Every structure is written in C-alpha cells, then in structure tokens.
Amino acid sequence: MGSVYLLGAGAHPWGKFPTTPQVALARHAISEALDDCGRSWRDVGGVVAASSRFEGGMGWGLHANEILHNTCERGIPCVNVGGACAAGAIAFATAHAMVASGQCDLVVAVGAERMPKGFITRPPGGVNDAGDHDFIRWKGMGATNPAYWAMEARRRQHDHGTSAETFAKASVMVHANAVGNRRARYRKACTVDEVLASPLVADPLHLLEICAVSDGAAAVVLGSEKFARQQGARALRVAGCATATGSFGDPAMRIPMVSSNPREGVSHTSEVVNAANRAFEMAGIGHDDVDFLEIADNSVWQVLAWPELLGFAEPGEADLMLENGDLAIGGKLPVNPSGGFLSFGEATTAQALLQICELAWQLRGEAEGHQVSNAKVAMSAVLGLGANGGSIILQK
C-alpha cells in the first residue's frame, strides 16, 4: 500500500445559506481545496462524495456525479458513499484507498449539506413497520437526538458525579475555542451561568450544550507520494485512516435504535472506538503521540466521554482534565480547538471532512486565532447513525 498525503483542504463557511444550492457549496469547498495545493480539475483522477439523505444527489445520493455535471465532465470515476454523519470519514477512507492502491494519483473527497431546520427528523424512504427502529423511535415515543445524548449525560452524572456546572464548563471551553476561528458559525464566548440559563432542551442538556444544524461543505485533496513531493512541506501524511461498525454487546443506545444488548466488557460507542483503534494501529503510534483531537461533540457529553472512550483518559477522569484546563488550547490534550460541532452546527455528511481540514490547518500552523502550538500529530473521530465510526490521523 502506497503512502497517501493530504495535499489540499477547503471549506465553505458553516451557517444557513437557503439561496445557495448544495452543489454550489460543494464546488466552493473543492475549489478552495484545489487552490490550496495549486491543482486544477484537470489533475483530479476521481471524486468521492458523502451522500446525503436530506437533499441533492439527483435524489439518488449521486452527489459526486452531480458535482461533475456542474463542474468538469471528463470521464473520471465517481464514488458516492453513505454512512450518515460519518459519511465524510467514509468518503475520506475510500479516497485514501483509491490513492493507496495506485488506482489514482489524485482524488477529491467532499461532503456538502443543507440541513432542514430544527430537530433532525425521520428521513423519507423508511419502512413504517414494527421492525423499524427509527419508526418506533419517532412514532412511538418522539425521541429526538438530544434526548439520546441527554440520557448518556444523566447516566454519566450517576456513574461519575459529573455536575451540571462541569457540563456547562465543557460548553464554555469549546465555544471559547471558536472565538478566534473565522470559519466558525457561532463565535461568541459564553459563561457557565449563560449556559445553565439557556433553555433546557432535554434534561440535563441545555441549548448551549447541544449542537445546532448548519449548512456547509468541506473537501480534501488526497495524493500519492509523487504529487506530495511536488508540494513539499505543506503535504501531510495520512498516518492512520479507518472506518468501522459496532461490536455486538455495545451498551450504547445508538441513534436511531430503540434497544441495545449490553454485554460485559464491550466498549460503549464501539464503532468509533473500533475505528480509532485501527487508525492507531495503522499509524503505529500511541495516545501520547497525539497532540490534539477533533471529535463529534454533538453535545457536551461527548466532549467529556469520548477522550475516555478513546483511551486518552480513565472513565470519569475527563471532568478533572477539563477543570484543570487540560482539554483547552494550550492544555495537554486540546479537544476541538476549532470550536467543534457546538460552534459550527452540524452539517451531517460534511462534518467529518471539516474535522480533517481542521487537522490539516492546525498541523500547518494555519489555524489563525485558535492555533495549537507545535502540533505534529492530530486525530479525528466521528460517529454516524446506524453504527458508523471513522477516525483519521494526520502527521506533519
């Protein structure tokens, strides 16, 4: 397997863009990523797009085809991949494989999304019967995504004594990271009092402790060693790259499921843990080598729980790390220096690619206003509904 390098990274701003077609968001991100590495569409050997269930893709999830139809039609292969909110990581891993195998020298991976307003609802196309988890979840009990995160947060309070103030401090920290990040949608610092005074969406989680939904698009250009050599030091090696599904016996109540079959000794959120472990193995590095993390902070629960689940801390230890400033920019293990989902809002299928762009901007020292100093190894982790996990490690 050949080495693969991240050559270019680009993103459309995150926000609400009702008059910009989804394919235009994608074009913007790809254009920025190609400019970033001085390449053009003529160099591109393949496109992998994360497929959305909300809109675009000609209604068939053919997002990569739609982009080519609006940009550059010259016969290159397109791959459209599903994976819900982890689809961006799966697109990245697919593009990685296309380059590593020698099929292509230069591949673009892209995710673009325009999100419906409010709670993410049941998408069209499901089977409305008694065997469909998502249907039971919505029709039978109206369990929103924040309700799932809230139950995890409540359980953490029971298991580890995490206080409402500690959860609020996690929100304060992540929002503070975004203040200096020109790309973030929400750049206002907040206080513990403001977090706790914001509406209680699903007890114990307040509005400022869960992520909003956004429109956005992100893209990366991956290339072989040949292209990387031409680019010099700005090319970043993809040290680890893995996708995974869950393990039987995972105790997590996975969105959109209405049950789990917990078994002793099986990790919670195992799809993400499995992906991260494989990424570590591929990179041949350990936890101490990772300089910062970008994780899927759909809520403050993830900010505390995921570093523990991924093996960076013991269960319950993240509370103290947060209190000590270890998870902040400048701390021992910065978590979401970008401002995370809490400050961007989630543009589902684009989100994992934005995480990877952030890894690149940080490692190159281009994260103006929220830079982690001297970062050499960076790791992302993302979760997609239906038990999809993805994790990428970039190395300077």
Next chain:
Amino acid sequence: MLTGRPVIDGLFTDGPEGPALLGSRCATCDELYFPQVIGCRNPDCAGTAIEPAPLPRTGVLFSYTWQGYQPPAPFKVENWNPYAIGMVDLGGLRILSRLDVPREVLSIGLPVSLAFDEMASGEDGGVHGYTFTAAEKV
C-alpha cells in the same frame, strides 16, 4: 386486552401475563431482541431460527431525560406536555421507552413496569402506545 389501535401495528402481543412488547428470540443462543429481527447478530452464533418473543414487563430504569420540546411528526399525542423518556433494563436487553413517571420520582435504578396509554382518543377506542411506570406506586 387492549382496545383500539396500537400506535404501530404488530408492536404489541398478548403475553402470558397480559399485553407485552413483541420482540424476537434467537432459538440458538437465546439472545432477545427488540423490535423484531429477521436474523441473530451475535457473531458467535450461527443460528438461523428466530422466534417471536414477548418482552419482560418489568425492569429497572438505567437512565432518563425530560424532553422539554415537542417532537416533530410523526409523533402525535393529544394535549402534549413535556415528558420523560428513558432506557429500561429488561434483563439482558435494554430498551427505550416513554416514561409515565412524575419528574420528581425519576431516578436511576427505579423499578418500572410496562403500561399502555392512550395517545389519541377516538370512537373506535383510540390509539394506544407503550410506556413504563413506577412499579410501586409512590
């Protein structure tokens, strides 16, 4: 016996002790699933026979939340008010359910039992859904 219509056809069954949620049991490894499945996902089990199985009607509250915003369609109840949703341990199976438990009584470890409530009224008996209530009245 329940009157009217279930919120989802085929979600409930008549168990030995009264109406129950309908799941599946793997005839080989005995794993219990909810909702019904067409195959067993235990990687250590090569069994192919799946049987319908009523779920236990009592359990223990593993965690819960109080949902403060009205969920979007297709959820529909008359006279909506904020309400609790929780994870209930039924032996080796954990399921998600609405809870009919007063907010001040909600606590992890609370023994709970299955109940059915009317989500919508109607001359034909209305629509009933499932919930869990405190097993001992408080």
